[in-house]
Amino acid sequence: MEDSNGGASHAVHISPEEVQRFCEFLYRRTGISFTEGKRYFIDRRLEDRIAATMSPSFQAYFSLLRADADHEIEHLINSFTVNETYFYREDHQLRCMTSSLLEVIASQKKPGGTVRIWSIPCSTGEEPYSIALWLMENWPQVDSYNVEIVGSDIDTRALRAAAEGIYGDRALMRLSRDLIGRYFRPMADGSHQIDEGLRNSIEFTRANLIDAKDMALYRDFDIIFCRNVLIYFDDVSRRQAAENLYDCLRPGGYICLGHSESMSRISPLFRVARFPDAIVYQRPEADHG
Structure with missing residues (x-):
């Protein structure tokens, strides 16, 4: 698997319970609600951030995230937002x-x-x-x-x-x-x-x-x-x-x-x-x- 920058990222298993904890955290921070139907989207971006921070596991990354080490919350939110627009839309x-x-x-x-x-x-x-x-x-x-x-x-x-x-x-x-x-x-x-x-x-x-x-x-x-x-x-x-x-x-x-x-x-x-x-x-x- 490759990360968003084209480099290799290490695979980290993320359980359904961990995904739920993460989605609850992101929801409290942004109001954005992700469902199970977005599981691939969530997993891919989570894996990218875990690789970028060189965290050995989801739990290690989640601890880093909650502590907001190196402004990780900002980096995470940036990776999850969708910026698809153009001039004179609507x-x-x-x-x-x-x-x-x-x-x-x-x-x-x-x-x-x-x-x-x-x-x-x-x-x-x-x-x-x-x-x-x-x-x-x-x-x-x-x-x-x-x-x-x-x-x-x-x-x-x-x-x-x-x-x-x-x-x-x-x-x-x-x-x-x-x-x-x-x-x-x-x-x-x-x-x-x-x-x-x-x-x-x-x-x-x-x-x-x-x-x-x-x-x-x-x-x-x-x-x-x-x-x-x-x-x-x-x-x-x-x-x-x-x-x-x-x-x-x-x-x-x-x-x-x-x-x-x-x-x-x-x-x-x-x-x-x-x-x-x-x-x-x-x-x-x-x-x-």
């Missing part, structure tokens, strides 16, 4: 942002006021950069307000890639040649790096959706994009994440979920907001109870 929500949401938000602010937008999880940066590009191309009032865009993720490796802003053809497949030519510079290996000004305009930070202390650092967002992550959580973690996100929105702010996710089935805190381009969810202007 662009109907981007259209909704500029045609409907920002019209409401801007009407409540003075020119020069701050509009805050959060992408969580932001993965390797395609979503927050898409938001910035879309605003520049499609919102005539973009220069009339101080727009702050924050991208956050639990995966520190993905955040480093986001800050670097280098992408291959697949990530850029939804962008026109004109957009790529104006906002990206070609690299020697055929990839493209996004404009330095755009890279500097977005703040990238680490955040854990189910960690109340982490989430308490983020407040007063007008729009939150939290797409295609809650499907990996169980009901308890989804509710916790929803409550944390609710606190991060200003009253009247909006949250956009993935196309297969419904806040109505997760939490009663939000109201459904229907617009021509998309259905989103809103923190009510006035909290009741």
Whole structure:
């Protein structure tokens, strides 16, 4: 067997009971719930981390993990997160942002006021950069307000890639040649790096959706994009994440979920907001109870 870097890794037997202990640990840390159907995925990544730390057994690795020696929890979480995305994904929500949401938000602010937008999880940066590009191309009032865009993720490796802003053809497949030519510079290996000004305009930070202390650092967002992550959580973690996100929105702010996710089935805190381009969810202007 080979590890994720192409080298040989030693085989370590992991019992069903040990897998369950590990999944419970990962769940408490991230809210991500893995079932027996993901056993191969779990085993492969666990074996890679056991080999990388040169642990002689699962028990030895698990002890190291719980002690967080050499920041192993961070390395483990990075290996278990999925960062599959591309520019202008689910662009109907981007259209909704500029045609409907920002019209409401801007009407409540003075020119020069701050509009805050959060992408969580932001993965390797395609979503927050898409938001910035879309605003520049499609919102005539973009220069009339101080727009702050924050991208956050639990995966520190993905955040480093986001800050670097280098992408291959697949990530850029939804962008026109004109957009790529104006906002990206070609690299020697055929990839493209996004404009330095755009890279500097977005703040990238680490955040854990189910960690109340982490989430308490983020407040007063007008729009939150939290797409295609809650499907990996169980009901308890989804509710916790929803409550944390609710606190991060200003009253009247909006949250956009993935196309297969419904806040109505997760939490009663939000109201459904229907617009021509998309259905989103809103923190009510006035909290009741």
